[in-house]
Amino acid sequence: MDGRIDVRNLSKSFGTFRAVDDLSFSVEPGRITGFLGPNGAGKTTTLRMVLGLIKPTSGTATIGGTPYTQLTHPISTVGAALEATNFHPGRTGRDHLRVIASAAGLPDSRADELLTLVGIPAAARKRAGGYSMGMRQRLGLAAALMGDPKVLILDEPANGLDPEGIRWLRGFLRHLASEGKTILISSHLLAEVEQTVDDVIIIANGRAVRQGTIDELRGEKRVRVLSPQSDRLARALSDAGLQVRPAEGGGLSVIADETAQIGEIAYRAGVPVHELHSERADLEQLFFQLTENTNRNLGDPAQGFAAPQEGGR
Numbered sequence: 001m002d003g004r005i006d007v008r009n010l011s012k013s014f015g016t017f018r019a020v021d022d023l024s025f026s027v028e029p030g031r032i033t034g035f036l037g038p039n040g041a042g043k044t045t046t047l048r049m050v051l052g053l054i055k056p057t058s059g060t061a062t063i064g065g066t067p068y069t070q071l072t073h074p075i076s077t078v079g080a081a082l083e084a085t086n087f088h089p090g091r092t093g094r095d096h097l098r099v100i101a102s103a104a105g106l107p108d109s110r111a112d113e114l115l116t117l118v119g120i121p122a123a124a125r126k127r128a129g130g131y132s133m134g135m136r137q138r139l140g141l142a143a144a145l146m147g148d149p150k151v152l153i154l155d156e157p158a159n160g161l162d163p164e165g166i167r168w169l170r171g172f173l174r175h176l177a178s179e180g181k182t183i184l185i186s187s188h189l190l191a192e193v194e195q196t197v198d199d200v201i202i203i204a205n206g207r208a209v210r211q212g213t214i215d216e217l218r219g220e221k222r223v224r225v226l227s228p229q230s231d232r233l234a235r236a237l238s239d240a241g242l243q244v245r246p247a248e249g250g251g252l253s254v255i256a257d258e259t260a261q262i263g264e265i266a267y268r269a270g271v272p273v274h275e276l277h278s279e280r281a282d283l284e285q286l287f288f289q290l291t292e293n294t295n296r297n298l299g300d301p302a303q304g305f306a307a308p309q310e311g312g313r
């Protein structure tokens, strides 16, 4: 079982409303993939189909080539945290995990092991009702990791985490990915997961609008340089084999990895430089352009109030 998630032509309609529309993507082992889209884009619905919680209207979702419902050992194959709030408020974190451990045929000791792993050992005896959002997220993560699964699916795991928590989560997920696990995390904020993910799938209105590595999404690295002798500098840079174009707002924009390279060319050409800095695409801006005006929950109220059907959401 290679732990690859494969979604092919997946669609889900609730009545006449098409929440997920002919979606196809793959999620690779050993990488962290961000599943992104504004509120109501269809992320949770897709994840629920991948996890066999709701039936697709058409298309398929498989994990290591097998639909979730046909997995022989689901708990050691896929761990998922879909919502951070579905804990019994009167139950302690330890008891919550023990219930899951016992259902999975694992020893009670797994509960404390997991609480330590996710950094909340002290939460063992505290009732989940009194947990902060960050603690609930970590408890959900601990539950998802119960069977040491190859695949981890987390719905908005950074939601409610403070900057320190986000940094912790980033390191934790990176460690799991380095062990070869497949990690899929959803978010409605690209900026929130930008530094965490290797790959991105961006959806809007239930459809994929962009897929690729985060570096592809950022585009080529550019250096912006401003000189009072722009023409001479442009010539020197072109002579050095670099692609140069006038930058928006003045100066030159050069495809290059390092500012040092540009500084040295300018120095050798005897051209003064007044400004020199690296530039990358503004991902937040790009995300906004790709998904602008697609929050269906804010659009047609008739859609927003569609009667919950299968799955009860």
Ligand SMILES: Nc1ncnc2c1ncn2[C@@H]1O[C@H](COP(=O)(O)OP(=O)(O)OP(=O)(O)O)[C@@H](O)[C@H]1O
Binding pocket: 014, 017, 019, 037, 038, 039, 040, 041, 042, 043, 044, 045, 046, 188, 296, 297, 303, 304, 306, 307, 308, 309, 310, 311, 312, 313
């Ligand atoms: N059971 C259901 N019955 C009717 N409509 C539903 C049902 N479940 C989801 N929807 C609708 O499908 C659309 C996609 O919802 P979904 O929860 O998948 O979006 P999302 O991308 O996860 O959004 P968010 O970031 O707000 O969680 C929404 O417009 C939602 O109202």
